[in-house]
Amino acid sequence: MANERVSGKAAQMGTRLASGEDLEHIVRPEEGLISRRIFADPEVYERELEGIFGRAWFFIGHESEIPERGDIVARQCGVDPVILVRDQAGVVRAFLNSCRHRGMRLCRTDRDNATTLRCPYHGWAYSTSGELLAASSEHHYGPGELDKSQLGLIPVTRLGSYRGLVFGSWDPAAPSLEEWLGDMRWYMDIIFGRTGEIEFVGVPQIWDVECCWKIATDNFTDNFHVYWTHQSLVELGLLPSDPDFASHGHMVTLNNGHILHFVQGPPMEAFQGLGLPKSLWPRFKEHLNPAQAQIAQAHGYSAGTMWPNFHWLQLVTTGDTKSEPVGILNLRLEIPLSPTRTRMYSWFAIDEAAPADYRKISYETYVRCFGPSGIFDQDDMENWEECTATARGPAAKRYALHHKMGIGRSPDATWPGPGTSYADSYGEMTQRAWYAEWLRRMRHPAQAPGAVQRPRARVAS
Amino acid sequence: MANERVSGKAAQMGTRLASGEDLEHIVRPEEGLISRRIFADPEVYERELEGIFGRAWFFIGHESEIPERGDIVARQCGVDPVILVRDQAGVVRAFLNSCRHRGMRLCRTDRDNATTLRCPYHGWAYSTSGELLAASSEHHYGPGELDKSQLGLIPVTRLGSYRGLVFGSWDPAAPSLEEWLGDMRWYMDIIFGRTGEIEFVGVPQIWDVECCWKIATDNFTDNFHVYWTHQSLVELGLLPSDPDFASHGHMVTLNNGHILHFVQGPPMEAFQGLGLPKSLWPRFKEHLNPAQAQIAQAHGYSAGTMWPNFHWLQLVTTGDTKSEPVGILNLRLEIPLSPTRTRMYSWFAIDEAAPADYRKISYETYVRCFGPSGIFDQDDMENWEECTATARGPAAKRYALHHKMGIGRSPDATWPGPGTSYADSYGEMTQRAWYAEWLRRMRHPAQAPGAVQRPRARVAS
Amino acid sequence: MANERVSGKAAQMGTRLASGEDLEHIVRPEEGLISRRIFADPEVYERELEGIFGRAWFFIGHESEIPERGDIVARQCGVDPVILVRDQAGVVRAFLNSCRHRGMRLCRTDRDNATTLRCPYHGWAYSTSGELLAASSEHHYGPGELDKSQLGLIPVTRLGSYRGLVFGSWDPAAPSLEEWLGDMRWYMDIIFGRTGEIEFVGVPQIWDVECCWKIATDNFTDNFHVYWTHQSLVELGLLPSDPDFASHGHMVTLNNGHILHFVQGPPMEAFQGLGLPKSLWPRFKEHLNPAQAQIAQAHGYSAGTMWPNFHWLQLVTTGDTKSEPVGILNLRLEIPLSPTRTRMYSWFAIDEAAPADYRKISYETYVRCFGPSGIFDQDDMENWEECTATARGPAAKRYALHHKMGIGRSPDATWPGPGTSYADSYGEMTQRAWYAEWLRRMRHPAQAPGAVQRPRARVAS
Amino acid sequence: MSVVREAAGAPADRCAPGKPLYGEILEFLYREAALLDNNEFAAWVELCAEDIHYVMPVRTTQFRARGAGFEQVSFFDENINSLRTRVARLQTESAWAETPPSRTRHFLTNVLVTGTDRPDEFAVAANFLVTRTRAEQAYQMFAGRREDLLRRVAPSEYRIARRRILVDQTVITSANLSVLF
Amino acid sequence: MSVVREAAGAPADRCAPGKPLYGEILEFLYREAALLDNNEFAAWVELCAEDIHYVMPVRTTQFRARGAGFEQVSFFDENINSLRTRVARLQTESAWAETPPSRTRHFLTNVLVTGTDRPDEFAVAANFLVTRTRAEQAYQMFAGRREDLLRRVAPSEYRIARRRILVDQTVITSANLSVLF
Amino acid sequence: MSVVREAAGAPADRCAPGKPLYGEILEFLYREAALLDNNEFAAWVELCAEDIHYVMPVRTTQFRARGAGFEQVSFFDENINSLRTRVARLQTESAWAETPPSRTRHFLTNVLVTGTDRPDEFAVAANFLVTRTRAEQAYQMFAGRREDLLRRVAPSEYRIARRRILVDQTVITSANLSVLF
Ligand code: FES
Ligand code: FES
Ligand code: FES
Ligand SMILES: [Fe+3]
Ligand SMILES: [Fe+3]
Ligand SMILES: [Fe+3]
Numbered sequence A, B, C: 001m002a003n004e005r006v007s008g009k010a011a012q013m014g015t016r017l018a019s020g021e022d023l024e025h026i027v028r029p030e031e032g033l034i035s036r037r038i039f040a041d042p043e044v045y046e047r048e049l050e051g052i053f054g055r056a057w058f059f060i061g062h063e064s065e066i067p068e069r070g071d072i073v074a075r076q077c078g079v080d081p082v083i084l085v086r087d088q089a090g091v092v093r094a095f096l097n098s099c100r101h102r103g104m105r106l107c108r109t110d111r112d113n114a115t116t117l118r119c120p121y122h123g124w125a126y127s128t129s130g131e132l133l134a135a136s137s138e139h140h141y142g143p144g145e146l147d148k149s150q151l152g153l154i155p156v157t158r159l160g161s162y163r164g165l166v167f168g169s170w171d172p173a174a175p176s177l178e179e180w181l182g183d184m185r186w187y188m189d190i191i192f193g194r195t196g197e198i199e200f201v202g203v204p205q206i207w208d209v210e211c212c213w214k215i216a217t218d219n220f221t222d223n224f225h226v227y228w229t230h231q232s233l234v235e236l237g238l239l240p241s242d243p244d245f246a247s248h249g250h251m252v253t254l255n256n257g258h259i260l261h262f263v264q265g266p267p268m269e270a271f272q273g274l275g276l277p278k279s280l281w282p283r284f285k286e287h288l289n290p291a292q293a294q295i296a297q298a299h300g301y302s303a304g305t306m307w308p309n310f311h312w313l314q315l316v317t318t319g320d321t322k323s324e325p326v327g328i329l330n331l332r333l334e335i336p337l338s339p340t341r342t343r344m345y346s347w348f349a350i351d352e353a354a355p356a357d358y359r360k361i362s363y364e365t366y367v368r369c370f371g372p373s374g375i376f377d378q379d380d381m382e383n384w385e386e387c388t389a390t391a392r393g394p395a396a397k398r399y400a401l402h403h404k405m406g407i408g409r410s411p412d413a414t415w416p417g418p419g420t421s422y423a424d425s426y427g428e429m430t431q432r433a434w435y436a437e438w439l440r441r442m443r444h445p446a447q448a449p450g451a452v453q454r455p456r457a458r459v460a461s
Numbered sequence D, E, F: 001m002s003v004v005r006e007a008a009g010a011p012a013d014r015c016a017p018g019k020p021l022y023g024e025i026l027e028f029l030y031r032e033a034a035l036l037d038n039n040e041f042a043a044w045v046e047l048c049a050e051d052i053h054y055v056m057p058v059r060t061t062q063f064r065a066r067g068a069g070f071e072q073v074s075f076f077d078e079n080i081n082s083l084r085t086r087v088a089r090l091q092t093e094s095a096w097a098e099t100p101p102s103r104t105r106h107f108l109t110n111v112l113v114t115g116t117d118r119p120d121e122f123a124v125a126a127n128f129l130v131t132r133t134r135a136e137q138a139y140q141m142f143a144g145r146r147e148d149l150l151r152r153v154a155p156s157e158y159r160i161a162r163r164r165i166l167v168d169q170t171v172i173t174s175a176n177l178s179v180l181f
Helices: A042-053 A177-181 A184-193 A213-220 A231-235 A282-287 A290-298 A356-369 A377-389 A429-443 B042-053 B177-181 B184-193 B213-220 B231-235 B282-287 B290-298 B356-369 B377-389 B429-443 C042-053 C177-181 C184-193 C213-220 C231-235 C278-287 C290-298 C356-369 C377-389 C429-443 D020-037 D041-045 D080-091 E020-037 E041-045 E080-091 F020-037 F041-045 F080-091
Strands: A033-035 A057-062 A071-077 A080-086 A092-096 A111-113 A116-118 A125-127 A132-134 A158-162 A165-169 A198-209 A249-253 A259-263 A301-306 A310-317 A326-338 A341-351 A400-402 A420-423 B033-035 B057-062 B071-077 B080-086 B092-096 B111-113 B116-118 B125-127 B132-134 B158-162 B165-169 B198-209 B249-253 B259-263 B301-306 B310-317 B326-338 B341-351 B400-402 B420-423 C033-035 C057-062 C071-077 C080-086 C092-096 C111-113 C116-118 C125-127 C132-134 C158-162 C165-169 C198-209 C249-253 C259-263 C301-306 C310-317 C326-338 C341-351 C400-402 C420-423 D048-059 D070-078 D103-115 D121-133 D140-154 D157-167 E048-059 E070-078 E103-115 E121-133 E140-154 E157-167 F048-059 F070-078 F103-115 F121-133 F140-154 F157-167
Touching: A042 A326, A042 A429, A057 A071, A057 A080, A057 A177, A057 A198, A092 A158, A092 A165, A158 A177, A177 A184, A184 A198, A184 A290, A184 A301, A184 A310, A198 A326, A198 A377, A198 F048, A198 F070, A213 A301, A213 A310, A213 A326, A213 A341, A213 A377, A213 A429, A249 A429, A259 A429, A282 A290, A310 A356, A326 A356, A341 A356, A356 F070, A356 F080, B042 B326, B042 B429, B057 B071, B057 B080, B057 B177, B057 B198, B092 B158, B092 B165, B158 B177, B177 B184, B184 B198, B184 B290, B184 B301, B184 B310, B198 B326, B198 B377, B198 D048, B198 D070, B213 B301, B213 B310, B213 B326, B213 B341, B213 B377, B213 B429, B249 B429, B259 B429, B282 B290, B310 B356, B326 B356, B341 B356, B356 D070, B356 D080, C042 C326, C042 C429, C057 C071, C057 C080, C057 C177, C057 C198, C092 C158, C092 C165, C158 C177, C177 C184, C184 C198, C184 C290, C184 C301, C184 C310, C198 C326, C198 C377, C198 E048, C198 E070, C213 C301, C213 C310, C213 C326, C213 C341, C213 C377, C213 C429, C249 C429, C259 C429, C278 C290, C310 C356, C326 C356, C341 C356, C356 E070, C356 E080, D020 D041, D020 D103, D020 D121, D020 D157, D020 F103, D020 F121, D041 D080, D048 D080, D070 D080, D070 D157, D103 E020, D103 E103, D103 F103, D103 F121, D103 F140, D121 E020, D121 E103, D121 F140, D140 E103, D140 E121, E020 E041, E020 E103, E020 E121, E020 E157, E041 E080, E048 E080, E070 E080, E070 E157, E103 F020, E103 F103, E121 F020, E121 F103, E140 F103, E140 F121, F020 F041, F020 F103, F020 F121, F020 F157, F041 F080, F048 F080, F070 F080, F070 F157
Parallel strands: D048 D157, E048 E157, F048 F157
Antiparallel strands: A033 A400, A057 A165, A071 A080, A071 A111, A080 A092, A116 A125, A125 A132, A158 A165, A198 A341, A249 A259, A249 A420, A259 A301, A301 A310, A310 A326, A326 A341, B033 B400, B057 B165, B071 B080, B071 B111, B080 B092, B116 B125, B125 B132, B158 B165, B198 B341, B249 B259, B249 B420, B259 B301, B301 B310, B310 B326, B326 B341, C033 C400, C057 C165, C071 C080, C071 C111, C080 C092, C116 C125, C125 C132, C158 C165, C198 C341, C249 C259, C249 C420, C259 C301, C301 C310, C310 C326, C326 C341, D048 D070, D103 D121, D121 D140, D140 D157, E048 E070, E103 E121, E121 E140, E140 E157, F048 F070, F103 F121, F121 F140, F140 F157
């Protein structure tokens, strides 16, 4: 039988664009200069597809979204459609959502529970662990023509899970998930392990924004926009009237582009312990080490980006002018559809240990504040679309954005956590670190993209 | 006067893509491996436009669609808009639907009857045989500025007709239509000549599907999907419940990528003689040679592809659960609009000799079963869209589809017709032959595409 | 502080396309042969963005549109979004409509009056003369991180004004506006200065047409289409029934691609003096030199193109079958959105000295005759869309349009104005001159497009 | 019941908005549309008369003098049997085009009711805008006019005796017509 | 006729859906729209009063404090002569923008009727969605509100005395406005 | 008032088009929609009952057997306080998503009215098509069905006691939901 993996010559795309420009010249994170060109350019986008979306690690879903054997959700890994499934043995797996035969999409619902997946086109049937159980008209195949053992679903090349968050990568040479997350795990423990397990509640909200995906990621690690972009909420008293209110904290940059903030809220009890109910605070010490627990206790807000496009937002707010502030855990993912169009995912998550009344009010506040209808998020999306729209023209593309805040600031050695930390969470260190990783990835494009491959290992979870 | 044809350097595109991949590596018909990459890639599509749509032979229309002198239908040859016209001498001609002056579309209706074609922009008037009868403001042109004898409509470079089917090619170096169709004519005789003339009834249904045109062509020569894709009709009893029911026949591959199937239906009279009324069967012997007549007599279904995108479907079915099966002749054409969008044409055709009641029930059954509303076709289009959608991502593009069925099967030397024939019409020989021709065409791109040309010969029909 | 301007290697695009074709071969203005290829091709369009829209001079707006200090209109310079503003000192300025920080669009209304422009994203505030008055969270920037004196709005690189018409260019090496307009100013005086000042009335009509921008520009200097395209108005008696009626005049070609026509109307008083009321005619001699005044007096129609995409149309017509003809001054601008989509602007303008009743009837006639609902323009747009649509296919792209009318005609040395003039305003000299400039521009692409730049000079008006 | 039976289209035939019969018919149209949008196809087909003719002609671009461009060839040309077959198909779990189902919305406006020469039959015309989305798609649109012949079989109960679906596009910009109108 | 003539907008002025006059006006609007959609322009222009003002102002994006953005400059600014000229043009065979004709559909919803200080004139407002397709195109859309002044000239007979077409887009995403609203 | 209070959906419950109550409710819906489209949000929120539940569930693609795909998670899940907060926000000059404002149009069709077991409350369902454009954009569309519970508080006066916005898309093809339904 012919080997289905055929080596093509690897594309050495490098950083030089067809126009003669070099990404090295127009993206200078260390100087805080990022050219508008990278935010609306089809050629840059094509390279991102291979160089970033074809090889980085990406969030696919949370284990709590598929609690039962046979549970399936349809998602993306990078930009490729995948199914995330808990197989009949309880193992979490992820596969390209495409039949091995003619490529038909196997799972055409957003979620399902199934023991087998049958393709509508010719009826090939797969188990939830990816084996091809039955092809079609099998006796019409000659010897060697249908090697079912080689025709299981295409697994996501690398699959891993940390604290219930399932990530995948299409790069066989990628480091392990643990290695890739590295010290980010220390902070993820605080967000996803402070009181025990975290649960993703229900389905995500999904919507499409006419913006570059990077404009949105840039915004998710930006603290000092809050006062200005969300000024309407300052006016209504839902946010403090001090423009510095979100600056009282630390930002951290880590290896591999991971970045995060921890910020104290106003000096009120509601803004301590990450906004969780006081009854849960004792759990911090049980589930975290002392330094982690202290961070959880002392802060109200946190935002983190698992490079490149998955974010947590831990916030304390209220969805109307009459209620008390409450903690919210919101997870966000951006999937690009084109250079200037992005599909947004927003999940509500909560501590399994949380009491019922807190769950309810936290959820309601989330819906009112975040996602497409959120009184916070609405205005962010106006920014994302308009920042993208102005970056399209040939003149705009000659000019850089400005990301210099804190470029000379010294790290704060007293911060108890790993990574490089800076006091004062107003600054653009995190963005600079994000773009530095982006540039590094664009320098080293993916493995030979043209090889006709057959899937390797069965699957690993 | 300046010569309007100017030679540019011929583009030697070859099979190597900008990414470094080579089509030779990722499309391996002989191994049954076809990369998903070719189904949604803008660069591959651009090359198809020049290499395939700029030079192969394409179906334009049937002579019965323009029965009277001056009858016109607006169509495409490849992807370029053309008019198919019966001129005042009764000769069938085809021209680029674009005025020689500023390129205005001349015929802006789907069909018309006219003695002259007058351009709305500046009033240039052409005869139905393409001559420029009058330009605009002629006395304002200086000597030699307006050579009307050289400014007739741009004829389709090569035009030919076989059994009423009019084909055109934009390649001056193309073989003649007869040569190109080759042995396919022997089978076309069976479909288009079994009882005398065939008539295309009325206008085609036209609709746009968000799919790669090749996904659709692949499906039109696929017999073993019928049981699975059209399972709902198996459940309702409109199709037999034996998964092998459409396998009892032969498939044939011919030179130049032409492919076809002949399949016996269930052992009932309704499924013999191509589903035609028994009263017409004696005509087979009058109009066909004995081998052809025997094929027509013995089979119920047939599907053929005149490479690359024109198909016949000869079927026997019923459009509801209460009626008796009836024969249908359906013609199909796919015109790509973009890498992932295709315009579909579906015509109903019938033997001129057919009795009126058969015409009526055959037509009604066609409308109910085929075309966009057809209870058969609906589900095929779901497949086409979803097979295309999953082929867009950088990970999917690394993997091949599977076209290995029958790769080792020996030809059936007993088949009475030309070409390489295989017993058992479940197999992927025809698809492999189709892709082999596709690859051959992509290797040898069209003549210098950049030359500014003026039309050559007046026209030939 | 890092220098924000970084040199990339200049792209030497030249005229050779990726396909191997050369624009020099397929665009031959001197022979009257313009390939259909340039009207729908993404690659040609990409080069136009840099080579033409990134460096030519473009009309932005008229000073009368921003009469008061702080008045702002949102427009384009080339294809980049800009604001045109009269600053608090009364100076007219134009800036990229993009915040220096993250690129947010600063002015999100079509027009406004403001003393400062505050960015919604982080609140950076700019004066109407472009200075950055206040950034956000300024005390969080370290020394040298926020050099406000260098972070003013990005001015349009070159800005100039002639007779109230404000033009801008993104090319620092562009000639001055005066130099670039050259002798066109002599003719602009006639249109924009014949009776004193001209006023642009209210806002433009704006609409999108699925056409190549060049198809529209080609049409704006085409006199002999009027009889044919607007035949319905000939039938209704709104236009003369003589096909030559718009030929009685002169056309002029000038340096830098500027082109124009002056045409006599029917021998009626209403068609003299550019259709202006007789009471204004004495002003011609006061405001123009004798040769100019004589031209104004003797003609009814005029169309001019300030290369590449800004046009005046000076016409005499009526908007219904019962009224008397009246003069109209219509200004037009085409901004491409894609190779085959263009945003159209249409303004009504009038002499400040015009009496009230003439203003009213001239305006009403304009609305009824021009713009998207205009009984004239409607049919032009049908042409533009269909000329573009037929140019997309690989076969069409091999053939040239025909622009040969008058290619051998001798200039008329008796014409009193500058430039090369031809008697008889039916001809394609002006189009050939336009395409010659287009080709010249495509030969010499813009300065290194990839350099990350910071704005240079403050601004000049 | 104030319906007058005279020449079709004559003012006396019109059943104006606001009249009880007009309201009854409007309610029928709205409830019928809701059945389609709620995937209650079995109940919907019960509203079709045994002699129904349900047709959606192909439309072509023609000069005005040649009429509105409706052709003899159709996208739908159905009788009660074929409609029941379509509905039965939609009840299976293997009609992939609608499994999982599309989400449609039938917007009916500009309803005009006219009497016919049979006292129990009414010519009912309505503009239709059908929006459709499935999976993650944007909305697809179908716009046109529907000309029905409704037969009153009991107070407030009607059967669709004829439906002509006069769609405005010549090229259907939708992968298939697996939805009903 | 229960229409009350008081200050515009006051509840007493309203002619609620279901009232005979409301139904009469609705029927007029529907029949008028059908004339446009059926290319019966000569019949349509007969419904326009001699003193009609038919206007579609250009709209711009403005801050809320500056109003709804309707400008002095218009896309249409017509009197009876210019409308008749437009209609006459559409009757020729050389009005290329509509030869061959576009296929339009005027969807009218949310109709509100209010009395005026003249007993025979009614302020009639309606949401309009006009879909348009020509050749092989997808549907183009025009959405907005239409504010009419209708004059009752005989039972069930009206003339359009004023029509303001308040379109929602600032940039018309259509090649031209060769259709009527 | 001819509304009958029996089992929901039973024919006796229906308030057919043409009945005075139906007309009254239609007028309420149209005037309410006009407030939204005219940016009169303060007046609009006055029409909401103190106990309003205003919800727009997220929809997913599901097989038919699993229902219509409406999820527990919502795009909107509002009470009177949160709606008043939204409206107050829209009155500021810094709610950038609507400053400058979008231009919306709420098309309501296929309205069905049913009585409930409370004499003053009515179940009112309507198809909605909301078009939206802002800046230079093409029209965005939101289509679906709205299920309201309206409470009659005085003749011709209603309050919205419940509104379920059943949108047809699973992926909202709009940057945000800064508009109300
Ligand atoms: S594509 Fe899945 S079985 Fe053929
Ligand atoms: S384009 Fe046809 S006559 Fe000019
Ligand atoms: S983008 Fe303007 S202030 Fe940040
Ligand atoms: Fe924000
Ligand atoms: Fe099929
Ligand atoms: Fe014109």
